[in-house]
Amino acid sequence: MDVRHLELLRELDDRGSVTAVATATHRTPSAVSQQLRSAERAFGAPLVEPRGRGLRLTDAGRVLAASARDVAVALAQAEARWDEFRGRASGVVSLAALPSAATFLLPGVLRELADDPIEVVCTDLDVAEAAYAAEVVDHDIVVAHSAIRTPAHTEDTVVRHLVREPLDIAMAAGHPLAVLDRVTPDDLVDLPWVGVPLGYPFDSVRLAVEEATGRGVDVRQRVRDNRLAEALVGAGDHVAVLPRFTAPAGDDVVLRPLAGLASGRHVFAILRKDRAERRAVRRVLDALTSVAAEFAPAAG
Amino acid sequence: MDVRHLELLRELDDRGSVTAVATATHRTPSAVSQQLRSAERAFGAPLVEPRGRGLRLTDAGRVLAASARDVAVALAQAEARWDEFRGRASGVVSLAALPSAATFLLPGVLRELADDPIEVVCTDLDVAEAAYAAEVVDHDIVVAHSAIRTPAHTEDTVVRHLVREPLDIAMAAGHPLAVLDRVTPDDLVDLPWVGVPLGYPFDSVRLAVEEATGRGVDVRQRVRDNRLAEALVGAGDHVAVLPRFTAPAGDDVVLRPLAGLASGRHVFAILRKDRAERRAVRRVLDALTSVAAEFAPAAG
C-alpha cells in the first residue's frame, strides 16, 4: 500500500480533476494520469470513472482517499514530534485571510513570531462566506468570517473561533446621524447604503435591519473593499456596515454602533487536520488566537 | 518526511543492526547503509552512531522510529478498511507457534479458515519463555505460553489470552503411581524426572513441587520435544510434565493430574499493533480464540 498512491487519491478527491491535481503538485496531467493507472494496478480495482468531461472517484477510490487522510494525519504528527524533539517549529506557514481581519490580526502575529524561525506567507482572500472552507487545500490556515459563531466544516477540518467583532455603521463625519451615540434600524432604513455582494457576512446586518423595520433598504453599491466603502461613505450621504477593529483612518468617516440588534461577525481559523498537526502551524494559530484575544474586551 | 525512511529506522530499532535489516528486507547491507545516510541528509540530523562493532540509533533516531510505528498502524488500518470494503480478508498470515500449542490449535484453525482466502503459514518455535516476544518482528502472530496469565509486552504489541491448559504428570502405563487418580508432590519428588531446559514454562511445575516438598527433584534429562519426553517416560520409570490437551497418542503413557497445587500454563497470542490491524490477521486470531475456547471447559 503505497503512500504516494493514497496521497494522489486524496488530492483527486479534494480537487476533483486530474489537471487540478497536476498543477497543485507541480506535475503534468499525463504524469498524474499514469500514476492513477499505476494505483489501479496496485490496488486491483477501478478507482476512477469517467464523468462528463473529466472523471471522479469510484466508491473504492473514496474509501482509499478517506484512509489517506488518516495516514496524512499520522505523518503530520510524526513531523510535529520531530519538530518538538529538535525544539524548533520552523518552516513556511501559508495563510489565507480575509483582508479586514488580516489588517488587525497580522501585524500582531508577525510581531509575536518575530523571534521564531517561521515564515508566514499571507494571501488576502475576499470571497463569499461559503467559499472560504475550500481554500484549506491550498493554505495551512484560512482566516474567515461568518455571521454565525460555528460555521459548517467538513470531517477533516478543524475550526478555531478567534474573536467576535462588532459591525458598526459608518457615515461621513458631517452626516446628520453622526451626532448620535448610536443609531437604530429606523434611522438607517431610508438612507442610501454601500453594501457588499450577496453571500458576504456584512449583508446579514442589512437583512437584520430590513427584518427589524419591515422595509427594504436601498443598496446603491455593492463593493468588497472596505477602504473603497469608506471613501464612498466619506464622500456622500451613504452609510455602510464596517467592522469596528479596523476603524477608518481619516477624520471624515465615523462609526456608530447599531442599537437594537446584535450586529457582529465572527472571525475564525479553518485548518485541515493534517496541516494542524504541524508545530509551526500551531504556533501561528496560537499567535492568531492571542492577538485576537487582545481585541475581545473591546467587543462590547 | 519519507515513509521509507521511517520504516527503515523502525526496522533498525527492532533488529539492531544494518545486516539484520538488510536480510529482513531482502537487500544488501550496502543498500541499507546508503538509505540511512540518505535519511540523515533528509532529516538533517545524525540518526545512528557507532556502537562497538555495529551501530545504534541516536535519540533522534528513536524519536523517528517511534513515530514510524504510529504511521505503520495508520497504514495498516488503511489496508484493513480496504479489505473490509472489498469484503475479503485475504493474504498470507504468518504464524509462529510453540509446537505443543500448535498441535491442538492449528488443525481447528485451518478447518475454520478453509473457506477463507487466507493462507496460514505456520512455523513451530520452541524457545525460552522470554524469547517469544522478539519473534513478532518476523511473524504476524506469535503463539506463546507462560506460567503467568499476562506476560510482559512492549508498547507496540498486544497480547490476547487464548486458554489455560492444565499441566499433568506423565508416566508409563505400568508405573506404580498410575493406579492413582491423581498424584501429589510428595509422590513425585523422589522419582527421576524428564525436565525441560531452564526458562521453559513447564519448569515452573518442578519449582512448585520443590517448593511444596522442600526438597529438590532429580532432573535426569532436559528435553524440549514432548514426543521425546513421552518416549523416555514410556520406556522407563521417569515422570515428566506434559500438557493435557495434547495427550499421549499410545497406550504406554498415561497422564495424572497433580493434586495440591495449581499446575497450568497459559497459552496466548502476541501481535504487533500494526500487524494486528490487518483484517486477515484478525480473522486468524479470532479462529485461534474460538478453537482455544473449545478446550477451555476441559481445563478444570
Added chain:
DNA sequence: ACTTTCTTTGTAGGCTGCCTACATGGACGT
C-alpha cells in the same frame, strides 16, 4: 601481537520508475 570474523561503508554500474514533451481522442458549449 596477529589473525579471523563480523560489521559497516565506499564506488561503479545497471535497472526501474517517474516525469516531461508532444500528440491523440472524447465530451461539452457555442
Added chain:
DNA sequence: ACGTCCATGTAGGCAGCCTACAAAGAAAGT
C-alpha cells in the same frame, strides 16, 4: 461544425535505489 477543455497514450530522459565488489574498523580468538 468548430473550438475548448480534459484525460490519456507514447517515447525518451533523468534520478533514485539497488547489487556486486572492495575496503576499513572493531571485537574475539589463537
